[in-house]
Amino acid sequence: MSGQSAQLAKKPMSKSKGEILDAAAEVFMRLGADAASIDDVARHLGSTKGRIYHHFPSKGVLLAEVCLRASDFVHDVVGPAVDPATSPEINLRRMIALHIPEILRTLPYHKVIIQSYVGINQKSTTALERELFERIRVERRQYEDIFRGILSAGMKDGSFRQQNLSVTLQSLLLLINAPVFWYSPRADEPADFLTKLTEQLSDMAVAALR
Amino acid sequence: MSGQSAQLAKKPMSKSKGEILDAAAEVFMRLGADAASIDDVARHLGSTKGRIYHHFPSKGVLLAEVCLRASDFVHDVVGPAVDPATSPEINLRRMIALHIPEILRTLPYHKVIIQSYVGINQKSTTALERELFERIRVERRQYEDIFRGILSAGMKDGSFRQQNLSVTLQSLLLLINAPVFWYSPRADEPADFLTKLTEQLSDMAVAALR
DNA sequence: TTGACAGCATACTCGGTAGTATGTTTGCAT
DNA sequence: ATGCAAACATACTACCGAGTATGCTGTCAA
Numbered sequence: 001m002s003g004q005s006a007q008l009a010k011k012p013m014s015k016s017k018g019e020i021l022d023a024a025a026e027v028f029m030r031l032g033a034d035a036a037s038i039d040d041v042a043r044h045l046g047s048t049k050g051r052i053y054h055h056f057p058s059k060g061v062l063l064a065e066v067c068l069r070a071s072d073f074v075h076d077v078v079g080p081a082v083d084p085a086t087s088p089e090i091n092l093r094r095m096i097a098l099h100i101p102e103i104l105r106t107l108p109y110h111k112v113i114i115q116s117y118v119g120i121n122q123k124s125t126t127a128l129e130r131e132l133f134e135r136i137r138v139e140r141r142q143y144e145d146i147f148r149g150i151l152s153a154g155m156k157d158g159s160f161r162q163q164n165l166s167v168t169l170q171s172l173l174l175l176i177n178a179p180v181f182w183y184s185p186r187a188d189e190p191a192d193f194l195t196k197l198t199e200q201l202s203d204m205a206v207a208a209l210r
Numbered sequence: 211m212s213g214q215s216a217q218l219a220k221k222p223m224s225k226s227k228g229e230i231l232d233a234a235a236e237v238f239m240r241l242g243a244d245a246a247s248i249d250d251v252a253r254h255l256g257s258t259k260g261r262i263y264h265h266f267p268s269k270g271v272l273l274a275e276v277c278l279r280a281s282d283f284v285h286d287v288v289g290p291a292v293d294p295a296t297s298p299e300i301n302l303r304r305m306i307a308l309h310i311p312e313i314l315r316t317l318p319y320h321k322v323i324i325q326s327y328v329g330i331n332q333k334s335t336t337a338l339e340r341e342l343f344e345r346i347r348v349e350r351r352q353y354e355d356i357f358r359g360i361l362s363a364g365m366k367d368g369s370f371r372q373q374n375l376s377v378t379l380q381s382l383l384l385l386i387n388a389p390v391f392w393y394s395p396r397a398d399e400p401a402d403f404l405t406k407l408t409e410q411l412s413d414m415a416v417a418a419l420r
Numbered sequence: 421t422t423g424a425c426a427g428c429a430t431a432c433t434c435g436g437t438a439g440t441a442t443g444t445t446t447g448c449a450t
Numbered sequence: 451a452t453g454c455a456a457a458c459a460t461a462c463t464a465c466c467g468a469g470t471a472t473g474c475t476g477t478c479a480a
Contacts, residue, residue: 032329034244037467049469050429058444059468115328118321119242131263163410170392171414174384180328182380198371204381208418226457247437258458259439269438 017055020045025066025108033063033115057128064132067116070109077102082146088154093202095147096176100198103180110180117159144169151209160209166207175205227265230255235276235318242327243273254372268337274342277326280319281349287312294358298364302419303412306386310408313390320390355377361419370419378419385415 013021023045027036042048056062079100079106082091103110113136148169154160160168178201190196217379232253237246248269252258266272292301293353313320321347358379364370370378388411400406 032244034242035329038469039467048429053426053466054427057469081288111328115325118325118328119245125402149250161413163413164406167407167410168414171385171388171411174388174391175381175418178381178384181384196374197377201381203371203373204378204418207420208385248439249437258459261457263439264457267439 002091008178014055016051020055020062021066021069022108024062028063028066029108029111033068033112034119038062058126060126060129061114061132063112064129064136066109066112067136068132068139070106070113071136071143073106073109073137074099074102075139075143077142079146082150086160088150088157089159089206092147092150092154093206095150096202096205097198099125099176100179100201101194104183104194107180107185108184110177114177114180144173147172154209171208172205175208176201224265226261230272231276232318233281234272235280235322237274238273238325239318239321244329248272253372268336270336270339271342273322274325274339274346276319277323277346278342280316280323281346281353283314283316283319285349285353288353289356292360297369298360298367299369299416302357302360302364303416305360306412306415307408309386310389310411311314311404312322313387314364314393314404317390317393317395320387324387324390354383357382364419381418382415385418386411403406 020041024041027041027044030036031040037047038052041062044051045051052062056065078095081094081098083094086094148165151160151165151168151172155162155165179197183197230251234251237251237254240246241250248259248262251272252262255261262272263335264276288305291308293304296304358375360374361370361378361382365372366377390406393407
C-alpha cells in the first residue's frame with residue numbers, strides 16, 4: 001500500500017501511473033532494480049504485468065521514470081529557494097534544510113536512483129531509454145551546478161576554505177544524501193529525530209567547508 | 211608444518227582464485243553484480259565458465275568473496291594503525307590517511323561492495339552464502355566500531371563536538387569512502403592528485419566533527 | 421444501442437543465464 | 451613412464467523473466 005503521491009505541476013500524471021511508480025520505487029529499493037522483476041512490482045500493486053506494460057513500454061523506461069521523479073522531487077523544492085542576494089552560507093543552510101526532509105519524504109525513489117550511480121546499468125537499448133537517462137544526467141548536472149555556484153561564491157568571499165571545487169562538491173552532496181544509505185523510518189524513533197538529524201547534518205556539512 | 215595454524219591465518223589464496231576475484235570485481239563494477247553474468251567474467255579472463263565454477267560453487271559465493279576481500283583490504287591496513295595511547299584526532303587522521311589510498315588502490319572491489327549496500331540483494335539461498343554475508347556484516351561492524359571508539363573518545367575529551375554518535379559515524383564513513391562513488395583514474399591527472407585528495411578529505415572529515 | 425477506446429488481465433513465446441555433467445589437459449609424485 | 455588429481459574447457463539442461471498477443475470489461479459519446 002502506498003501513501004499519497006505528490007502531484008507535480010510539470011507532468012500531469014495519471015493516478016494509476018503514479019501508483020505504479022510508487023510501487024516500482026518500493027520494490028526496486030527492496031530487491032534492487034536488476035533483481036526485481038516486473039511481476040514483483042505488479043504483485044506489490046495487487047495487479048498483473050498487463051497494467052504496467054500498458055503505461056510503460058519497457059522495464060528500463062519504468063526505472064528511468066522512477067529516477068527522473070527522484071531528481072524532480074529535490075530539484076523542485078530546493079531550486080526555487082536559492083537567493084543570489086543572500087550570503088553563500090545562509091543559502092547553503094537553507095538548501096540543505098529543504099533537501100534533507102525532501103529526500104526522507106520520498107526515500108524509496110532516492111534509494112533507487114543511487115543504485116544507478118554505483119552500478120552503471122546502461123544496457124539501455126531503446127532510444128527512449130537513452131533519452132530519459134540523458135535527461136536525468138542533465139537534471140543532476142543542473143542540481144549540482146546550483147551547489148557549485150554557492151560553493152564557488154563562498155570560497156571567493158572567504159566563507160569557505162579554498163580547495164578543489166569538484167571534490168568539495170561531491171563530498172558535500174554525498175554528506176547531505178547520507179541518510180539515503182542508512183535511514184529507514186522506525187516506530188520507536190523520537191518525534192523530533194528528523195529535525196535533529198537535519199540540524200546535525202547541516203552543521204557537519206557547513207563545518208566541513210571551513 | 212604451518213598448515214595447522216592456517217585456520218586462523220588469513221587465507222593462502224591460490225593465484226588463479228585471486229585472478230578470478232580481480233576479474234569479477236572489475237566486471238561486477240562495470241555492469242553491476244546482478245546484470246553481469248559468469249560468462250562475462252570468464253570472457254574478461256580469457257577463459258570459460260568451467261574455471262570459475264571449479265573455484266566457486268555459485269555466483270553468490272563469488273560475489274560474497276569479492277565483498278569480503280574488499281572488507282579485508284581496508285581492515286588489514288587501518289586496523290593495526292590505531293594506537294590507544296595517542297589522541298583521538300591524531301588517530302583519526304592516521305586512519306583516514308591509510309584508508310583512502312587503500313580504497314583507491316583496490317577500487318573495483320569497493321565499488322562492488324557498495325552495490326550490496328544500496329540494493330539488498332538477499333536472494334542468498336545457500337547456507338554458505340548466508341554465512342559469508344554474515345561474516346561481511348560482522349567485519350564491517352568491527353571496522354565501524356574502531357571509528358566509533360575514536361569518535362566516542364574524541365567527543366568525551368572535547369576534541370569533537372558532542373552529537374548523535376551513529377549519525378556522525380555514518381557520515382564520516384561515507385565521507386572517507388566518497389571517492390568510490392566518483393573517482394576513476396585518469397591519464398592526465400597530476401602526479402600528486404591522490405595525495406592532495408587524501409589531504410583534503412582528511413581535513414574536511416576532521417573539520418566536520420568540530 | 422452500439423461501437424470504440426482506455427484500462428487492465430490472461431496466456432503465451434523466447435532469449436539469456438545459472439548451474440551441471442562430462443570430456444580433456446597439465447602438473448607432479450612415485 | 452605412468453597413474454592420478456587438480457585445473458580447466460565443452461556441451462549441454464532447466465528455468466526465469468522480459469516482452470507480446472490477445473481477450474475481457476467498463477465508460478462514454480453519438
